[in-house]
Amino acid sequence: MQVSILVFEILMAALFIICISHALRRGKQYVIELAMAAVYGVLLEILTMIQLRTYTYGDFLIKIFGAPLAIGLGWAVIIYTAMATVERLGAAQKAMPFMAALLALNIDFSMDPVAVREGFWTWGKNGLWFGVPLGNFFAWFIVVFSFSYFVYRLREVKKFQNFYPVLSMVLSLVVLLVLDDIWVFYLTQLVQIIIFTSILFFSISYVYLNKGRLRKDNDFDWKVFSVPFVFLVFFLILLLAREYRTALLVLISSLMLVTGLYVHLLPSFDALRNHIRLDWIQRRAIR
Numbered sequence: 001m002q003v004s005i006l007v008f009e010i011l012m013a014a015l016f017i018i019c020i021s022h023a024l025r026r027g028k029q030y031v032i033e034l035a036m037a038a039v040y041g042v043l044l045e046i047l048t049m050i051q052l053r054t055y056t057y058g059d060f061l062i063k064i065f066g067a068p069l070a071i072g073l074g075w076a077v078i079i080y081t082a083m084a085t086v087e088r089l090g091a092a093q094k095a096m097p098f099m100a101a102l103l104a105l106n107i108d109f110s111m112d113p114v115a116v117r118e119g120f121w122t123w124g125k126n127g128l129w130f131g132v133p134l135g136n137f138f139a140w141f142i143v144v145f146s147f148s149y150f151v152y153r154l155r156e157v158k159k160f161q162n163f164y165p166v167l168s169m170v171l172s173l174v175v176l177l178v179l180d181d182i183w184v185f186y187l188t189q190l191v192q193i194i195i196f197t198s199i200l201f202f203s204i205s206y207v208y209l210n211k212g213r214l215r216k217d218n219d220f221d222w223k224v225f226s227v228p229f230v231f232l233v234f235f236l237i238l239l240l241a242r243e244y245r246t247a248l249l250v251l252i253s254s255l256m257l258v259t260g261l262y263v264h265l266l267p268s269f270d271a272l273r274n275h276i277r278l279d280w281i282q283r284r285a286i287r
Contacts, residue, residue, distance in 0.1 A: 002059055004118050004238060009061055011234060012070040015077045015227055022223040023080070029165070033151060034080045036165040041075025042067050043169075044143060044176060051177060052184050054133070058119040074231075075143070078104050081227040081264070083148050088221070088267035092212035096152055098203045099211070101145035105200075106260040107231045108140050110253035114235040117244045128189075130249055134196050135183050141199060142179055146172040216269040228264045232257040 016038070023030040045067035049055070060068035082100040091099055113130035115121060127133030150168035154160045160167060183192065236253045239245050265272065 002119060005058055005060055005120060008120070008234070009068070009070040011230055012073040012077070015230060016073040018223050018226055019077045019080050022084070022221075029155070030080075032165045033083075033168075034076055036169045037079045037147065038072050038076035040143075040147065040169045040173065041072030041079075042069065043072075044075070044173060045071055047173070047177060048139070048180060052180060054124045054135070054184065055121050057121050077227045078107060078231070079144055079147060081224045082144060083151070084221075084224045085264050085267060088215065088218050088224070090212070090215035091207075092210055093152055095207050095210040095212070097145045097149040098207050100148040101141045102203055102207065103228070103260065103263060104144040105137060105140055106256050106263070107228060108137060110256040111231060111235045112136060113249055114239045114253070117242065118238060128193070134192050135180070138183055138192070138196055138199070139176065139180060141203075142176050143172065146175045214266070216266060217271055218267040219271055220265075220268040225261075225264050228260045232260050 019034055020031065023034045042064055046065045049066060057063070057066065057068055057071075060070060062069040064072075079100070082103040083096075085103060086096045086099040089099075109129070112132045116123065116131055123131065123133055123136075125133070127136070129137065147168055150171050151165065154164035154168055157164065187195070232253075236250075236257055239250060239253055
């Protein structure tokens with residue numbers, strides 16, 4: 001078995017356990033949301049493989065109907081921590097699904113090109129983004145945006161209190177399968193490029209204009225921070241250690257690392273700055 005895949009599976013299990021402990025501290029509903037995100041992650045992989053037949057997975061240790069369990073756990077921890085980060089920022093609710101989806105894409109832009117070259121999964125045809133089809137990133141956006149959108153909307157509705165995570169998963173899965181079908185079978189590559197770039201431009205603009213006043217005084221939450229940190233650093237290390245590295249891909253992965261970690265640190269920016277300043281003053285006083 002390939003070592004990098006085995007390490008990835010171990011890391012996903014560890015991150016999922018960390019997120020479970022974080023969710024338990026927040027309350028039972030967040031544990032259920034995390035669990036449904038994991039179920040969703042596995043289900044969407046199984047169903048899209050059957051529906052589209054555009055990719056296959058490598059030699060993962062644990063698979064469920066061909067879909068690696070680690071991938072489902074990966075989806076879960078990325079969705080969970082992206083949502084937790086935008087909630088900690090206190091962003092306006094209408095901007096939160098867009099922010100969560102952009103945070104997830106930040107990870108995948110650097111992860112997928114390396115994962116393909118490592119043999120984690122193989123696409124049936126070469127794509128525009130270092131061999132990865134744009135449809136992959138479109139699907140990432142739809143998954144995180146729709147799941148978080150339905151959770152944020154239904155979480156506060158009393159009659160859905162007992163089953164809103166399941167309902168959110170089902171609704172998001174339906175949206176994904178319908179849009180995936182349209183994307184793959186009915187759109188030309190040029191139209192796909194126009195749609196995806198428009199989604200990115202609109203999402204970034206919408207977040208900027210509608211984010212509201214962001215909170216930056218939260219205590220540092222290492223459990224939430226650990227997920228983007230592990231993903232971005234792990235795949236950057238793999239990239240730097242392999243002969244397939246290119247200057248452009250290293251540059252992009254490094255930019256994704258800096259950007260992703262900065263945004264995930266943003267909820268604690270003021271608290272961390274004050275802590276560093278206080279520590280500096282204390283050191284100066286001792287001297």
